[in-house]
Structure formats: C-alpha cells, structure tokens
Amino acid sequence: MSITIYTTPTCPYCTAAKILLRNKQAGFTEVDVSTRPDLREEMMSRSGRRTVPQIFMGATHVGGYDDLVALDEAGGLDALLQEHRA
Numbered sequence: 001m002s003i004t005i006y007t008t009p010t011c012p013y014c015t016a017a018k019i020l021l022r023n024k025q026a027g028f029t030e031v032d033v034s035t036r037p038d039l040r041e042e043m044m045s046r047s048g049r050r051t052v053p054q055i056f057m058g059a060t061h062v063g064g065y066d067d068l069v070a071l072d073e074a075g076g077l078d079a080l081l082q083e084h085r086a
C-alpha cells in the first residue's frame with residue numbers, strides 16, 4: 001500500500017505536508033495536479049475536496065495538511081504509516 005499526495009508546486013500546505021511525511025521517513029508518490037486537469041479531477045472525485053494537498057494512504061483518505069497534523073497529534077499517524085510502509 002502506498003502513500004499518494006496530490007499537490008501543486010506553489011502550495012505551502014503541500015510543502016508542509018511533504019516535510020512532515022519526510023520527517024517520519026515515509027515514502028510517498030507525489031501527483032502534481034497544477035497542469036493536469038484530469039488528475040485534479042481524479043483527486044476531487046477520490047476526496048470530495050478541491051484544495052491541495054490531498055493525502056491518501058492506500059485507499060484511506062487522510063485529508064489535507066490540517067488533517068494530517070490532527071491525526072499526528074491524536075497519535076494515529078505513526079500507526080497508519082507503519083501499515084503503509086513499503
């Protein structure tokens with residue numbers, strides 16, 4: 001199961017989310033939706049949201065950066081990452 005993060009290059013929340021994941025040594029696939037309306041559509045259809053970032057762990061939708069931080073603060077992120085480590 002892999003981690004996917006939909007991003008755009010200019011989005012500070014995307015940068016912050018990637019830093020948090022990297023700090024936890026979590027590998028991820030980045031999908032830049034800035035020039036790909038089809039992939040933005042895929043992101044919106046999978047997440048029901050239009051903002052970036054949108055983070056998925058396998059099929060599980062974590063949400064955006066705020067959701068990632070909230071999950072971490074609640075103690076749930078490390079366990080989820082453990083499940084999705086390659």
Ligand SMILES: N[C@@H](CCC(=O)N[C@@H](CS)C(=O)NCC(=O)O)C(=O)O
Nearest residue numbers: 011012013050051052053064065066
């Ligand atoms: N609370 C969200 C904020 C995300 C957000 O505002 N992203 C901006 C780019 S940095 C965005 O997608 N703006 C476009 C829009 O609001 O439609 C999160 O933590 O992920």
